[in-house]
Amino acid sequence: MSNYDIIIIGAGPAGSMAAITAAKKGLSVALIDRRNRIGYPKQCAEGINKNIFSLVGLKKQDEWISNKIDSLIGGTPGKGKLYLKAKRSEGYILERKVFDPALSEIAESCGANLITGTEVLSINKERVKLKNKTLNTKAIIAANGPSGSVARMIGAEVVKNGIGLQYEIKAKSEFPHSLQAYFGLNVINPGWAWIFPKADTLNVGIGSFKMMNLKSHLDKFVKNVGVKGKIVETNGGLIPLHGPIKEIVHKNVLFIGDAAGHTNPVSGGGIPAAMYDGKLASEILAEELLEKKPNFKRYEQEWEKSIFGSSMKKSLKVQKLYLDSLNKGYFDKFFGNFEFEEVTKRSDLLRILKKAPNLKILTRFAHMGKLFAKPYEYAW
Numbered sequence: 465m466s467n468y469d470i471i472i473i474g475a476g477p478a479g480s481m482a483a484i485t486a487a488k489k490g491l492s493v494a495l496i497d498r499r500n501r502i503g504y505p506k507q508c509a510e511g512i513n514k515n516i517f518s519l520v521g522l523k524k525q526d527e528w529i530s531n532k533i534d535s536l537i538g539g540t541p542g543k544g545k546l547y548l549k550a551k552r553s554e555g556y557i558l559e560r561k562v563f564d565p566a567l568s569e570i571a572e573s574c575g576a577n578l579i580t581g582t583e584v585l586s587i588n589k590e591r592v593k594l595k596n597k598t599l600n601t602k603a604i605i606a607a608n609g610p611s612g613s614v615a616r617m618i619g620a621e622v623v624k625n626g627i628g629l630q631y632e633i634k635a636k637s638e639f640p641h642s643l644q645a646y647f648g649l650n651v652i653n654p655g656w657a658w659i660f661p662k663a664d665t666l667n668v669g670i671g672s673f674k675m676m677n678l679k680s681h682l683d684k685f686v687k688n689v690g691v692k693g694k695i696v697e698t699n700g701g702l703i704p705l706h707g708p709i710k711e712i713v714h715k716n717v718l719f720i721g722d723a724a725g726h727t728n729p730v731s732g733g734g735i736p737a738a739m740y741d742g743k744l745a746s747e748i749l750a751e752e753l754l755e756k757k758p759n760f761k762r763y764e765q766e767w768e769k770s771i772f773g774s775s776m777k778k779s780l781k782v783q784k785l786y787l788d789s790l791n792k793g794y795f796d797k798f799f800g801n802f803e804f805e806e807v808t809k810r811s812d813l814l815r816i817l818k819k820a821p822n823l824k825i826l827t828r829f830a831h832m833g834k835l836f837a838k839p840y841e842y843a844w
């Protein structure tokens with residue numbers, strides 16, 4: 465006898481979106497998180513492409529949004545910057561301390577049982593052990609983020625992580641509606657850095673594809689880009705930057721979001737994939753739980769075919785080219801060739817690519833841009 469049709473472990477964007485979808489479909493759902501307060505601490509630069517809300521059928525609320533984004537700036541501190549204004553650069557900087565709890569509250573209002581301050585300790589087939597009790601379920605959604613806790617419980621592959629460190633600084637950007645991304649040997653290798661403008665603060669951070677202490681790199685970056693202001697918060701965390709785990713379905717356990725390694729391996733953006741996965745996994749569970757022999761593997765198959773599945777393959781290729789270009793100093797050479805260039809139409813891009821110091825760098829960057837165009841529509 466099941467307490468619940470499904471138990472969802474983790475009430476981040478992935479788990480809450482799964483709970484909303486499953487509860488709306490009439491399933492009995494427990495949404496469990498070890499945090500006492502959902503969304504705290506924040507471990508995110510909070511950038512999100514605007515397309516994701518319509519893709520998952522969620523009505524965006526004004527209070528979730530700190531700032532609107534209309535453009536992307538890419539460059540190297542103190543040298544060249546490219547300013548890209550296009551439809552696919554439109555998005556938002558969320559307020560995750562508002563957004564994450566709001567999603568879990570929507571899940572509750574749809575009928576899910578939200579249990580906070582409670583860690584899932586182990587899983588044994590259809591039994592989920594908490595500190596003081598054991599719950600029964602038909603299926604489990606692992607939405608536990610990058611920590612790998614659920615994978616370890618069931619002997620599944622654990623996601624491979626990079627790492628990010630960030631200051632939230634009370635300061636204004638000279639580009640108040642642009643995401644700024646910085647690359648080059650002078651920034652970090654292997655990694656990248658960013659400045660994401662919020663309403664009254666900036667998320668200034670640095671990410672690395674391998675585990676390392678980022679504090680000195682971040683301090684140097686803040687100095688080099690000339691951001692001055694009071695640090696109001698320091699945060700950071702693991703980022704799954706090395707692609708999905710091989711099997712995202714293990715018997716009755718479905719991995720979604722960061723727990724599946726679905727974060728974009730170029731940008732580190734994982735909120736869109738997390739929300740998409742949550743919806744997809746619960747839709748499939750709602751159908752399969754009606755069957756005598758449920759086929760949970762359908763989630764894996766449908767994900768592979770999805771916009772995020774196909775984008776992941778392209779993004780992993782871009783990551784390889786990005787790391788190689790970084791090592792060879794291509795970004796420093798390229799951005800060293802100009803100061804500030806606007807790209808608002810295709811012909812601008814061709815003009816600027818011609819500023820590449822040689823044909824090799826030109827074709828490399830053109831190829832990377834083409835490969836990343838689709839993933840970039842949803843996952844940054």
Ligand SMILES: Cc1cc2nc3c(=O)[nH]c(=O)nc-3n(C[C@H](O)[C@H](O)[C@H](O)COP(=O)(O)OP(=O)(O)OC[C@H]3O[C@@H](n4cnc5c(N)ncnc54)[C@H](O)[C@@H]3O)c2cc1C
Binds near residue numbers: 476479496498630723
């Ligand atoms: C520095 C940094 C900057 C980032 N910037 C961006 C950005 O700008 N845009 C973007 O899209 N993404 C960004 N990301 C990535 C983004 O934060 C994640 O991809 C996103 O939060 C994934 O959502 P999720 O629901 O899968 O996991 P999470 O948000 O990590 O939620 C997992 C939840 O599971 C809970 N949990 C874990 N184990 C257990 C357990 N055993 N029992 C109970 N509960 C458990 C945790 O408490 C947590 O609340 C950034 C990440 C970092 C570290």
